[in-house]
Amino acid sequence: MWNISIDEPRPFELLAPRTLEEAVELGSRHGKDAAFLAGGCDLLDQLKHQWTAPHYVINLKSIPGLKGIRSEGNAITIGALATLTEVERSTRNALPGLARAASRVATPQIRNTGTIGGNLLQDSRCPYYRGPWYCYRAGGIVCDAHHGINQEHAIFGGNRCYTVSPSDTAPILVALGSEVTVVSPAGKRQIPIDGLFTTPEENITTMHRLGPNEVLTSITIPLRSQQRSTFIKYAMRNSWDFALASAAVALEMDGGICRECRIVLGGVAPAPWRSRLAEQEIEGKALNAGNIESAARAAIAGAKPLQYNEYKLALVKKLVRNALLELSA
Template identity: 40%
Template structure:
């Protein structure tokens, strides 16, 4: 394995400067949160950075704070801490449940929220060294290959699915991402952070060179807000979603004021289904309406040769999760 430098910056500004300096010297620096994905990729020679910039050396980037109702979550919070945090559990259950559904206790103890959101795809072609779009090539091997777990929405030219469980929850909650980079800070709605392969086939998000996801803001919780995360796996534990649904309902007694329905495991980005949301808005959610919303949610699906099973699976998950959440008191 090639040797690399481990850098432990004091603050985000220094982390960005280190990344910029490495780039201007023709070297590659990569950002490490918990390292649970990145170190595996280094070991497997999927990436070969000259420098790892460890954000865990920066103090205070793992806190949950509240101001004027909105909640700030430091990007370095571990998934385990997030999944047990009393405020997140009470007001943003979809995020606590999504974080608690990731991988294994060991990975949740090391893995961070920002690292989970920014993790690279787990497509077996990319992870096994094929020169696909994600590795800088110009082919998606899944299209004519083993595409059982690939995209049924938004695919092309790459057909990966976004691997993060917390990402659909953050889009459903209408979170904002605070990004720090060479030009200072910027804030991006979660829904605009993730990019489709047709926008940029090599990347999954809109982070520019040397930019760091610093923290995430959740809007103030409203009375009547209910949320949940439903994840289907192909085995009991340790793995990414085959299909998932992050649902947020804003209820006035039994009438839905607004709804956000975001799917995971089915598209290269967290996949929001506005038509299904519109059907639910302003209505009493009956099992029949939930079924109609679920039918609408899969209306535009374009399955590949081996993943058509995801269409009825997604429909069922949306129907059950929406109906179950609406029936809660």
């Protein structure tokens, strides 16, 4: 319910499970009448608007072991409740692209409480969806942004809904080939991070594939000795702003030849947008100015801008070019 005079949550009961099993059991029992609380940056915003008013909030912070960041052989595993500040500080050397992405989220205070799990699973920031409009994503049958104010909406992958993936850490984690661990009543499973996100085509009312009784517990990022990675974000403000567009690139250099290249865009599609066409212009080739420019051009192939967001094409080109130039240096 949209009411501009409301800025505190409707009363809820804060449940404090001690184990993951207990948490998913509570999720199963209460379904959509409960929400999982991690850092709270997105959830409390929604609760304070009373857009949702569940009777139960399940506090994941009461469960030990969801926080740490540890190196295990050729991988780094980040607990879903690790704060963005912790992620930034502990990955600066091993995964500079991820550290940079974490450092570009919102503000120092939000990075001190906001978690990487929450950053990945945050809901759409489309102002129409978060406002009083009865849009597709809110269960209605129109997209108000499509014929309204859509400077910040999708140029790729829009399908009835044109929201964009707001996460800064998602593109780089996809580019790095991460896997996430999810606990559900059926047990624990590990899935490629690409599989975490969904699109309007598949399910227009959610940004991710987790059910109300599933908890993201950790993210595992493989470490490759030859790998280079980076992340660049363009936003209107340099603080507390979502990306108009961002690019994450990870690749390996093998005797001057580029291998295992992944180019992933944020802020331009309903999910992190892997630009395979751009990757093809680089994969198995030298990372020279000509190939980089071809990749930058390929990155916007197939884009379908709306009335006011054609500038995002230019942003994407520049992002991909600058990210690849940075890695070629």
